[in-house]
Each structure stands twice: as C-alpha cells, then as structure tokens.
Amino acid sequence: xxxxxxxxxxxxxxxxxxxxxxxxxxxxxxxxxxxxxxxxxxxxxxxxxxxxxxxxxxxxxxxxxxxxxxxxxxxxxxxxxxxxxxxxxxxxxxxxx
Numbered sequence: 001x002x003x004x005x006x007x008x009x010x011x012x013x014x015x016x017x018x019x020x021x022x023x024x025x026x027x028x029x030x031x032x033x034x035x036x037x038x039x040x041x042x043x044x045x046x047x048x049x050x051x052x053x054x055x056x057x058x059x060x061x062x063x064x065x066x067x068x069x070x071x072x073x074x075x076x077x078x079x080x081x082x083x084x085x086x087x088x089x090x091x092x093x094x095x096x097x
Contacts, residue, residue, distance in 0.1 A: 011042060018046060023053055041070035045077055052084055060084055 007015065010033055017026035027050040034043050048063030064081040071077050 007042065011040075015046065018050070023050055026050060027054070039070055041067045041074065041077055044070060045080055048080060048084065052087075057084070057088055061088065 006012070010029070014026055014029035014033060017023075017029060026046070030043055030047050030050065034040070034047060037043055044063045044067035048060045048067060050060075051057075051063055052060035061081075061084050064077070064084050067074075067077040068081045
C-alpha cells in the first residue's frame with residue numbers, strides 16, 4: 001500500500017484511461033478536471049506526462065514543475081520532473097544546442 005488516499009472517482013477514471021493507453025481521452029479528462037482542481041499535484045503530474053507524450057516539452061515541464069511545487073515531498077513528482085529535465089537536456093545536446 002502506498003499510503004496515498006484513493007483518488008476521487010473522476011480522477012480514477014482519467015487514470016484508467018491513461019493506464020490503458022487512451023492518451024487523447026485521458027488528456028481531455030485531465031484538462032477538464034484541472035478546471036475545478038487547478039492546484040492538484042496528481043492532475044498536474046498526469047497532465048505533464050501526457051504533454052510530454054504529445055511532444056509538448058514546454059507544457060510538460062511546466063505541469064511537472066507545478067506538481068513538484070504542490071507536493072515537494074512526493075518522489076513520483078520529483079522523478080517525473082527530473083526525467084523530463086534530463087530528456088530536455090539530452091535533446092538539446094543532440095540538436096547541437
């Protein structure tokens with residue numbers, strides 16, 4: 001058991017879409033949920049992951065940074081943000097920047 005509370009039903013449904021690989025549908029659901037829960041770190045985490053999946057590095061990093069700021073002690077947030085920063089750095093090196 002992770003020690004985290006079970007997510008709200010609408011969040012659980014969006015996570016299920018993400019887990020089954022329905023990324024466009026998951027992104028739509030998380031965007032909708034974010035309107036009423038703008039400071040939710042879990043929502044920001046998934047929005048960041050999805051933005052990166054759809055090659056929107058700037059939005060992905062912004063969402064993941066927001067997730068870290070909202071839950072600085074959550075290793076999942078830290079790891080996702082760190083991985084995104086590392087990928088961005090590697091991409092810059094590959095592109096000659």
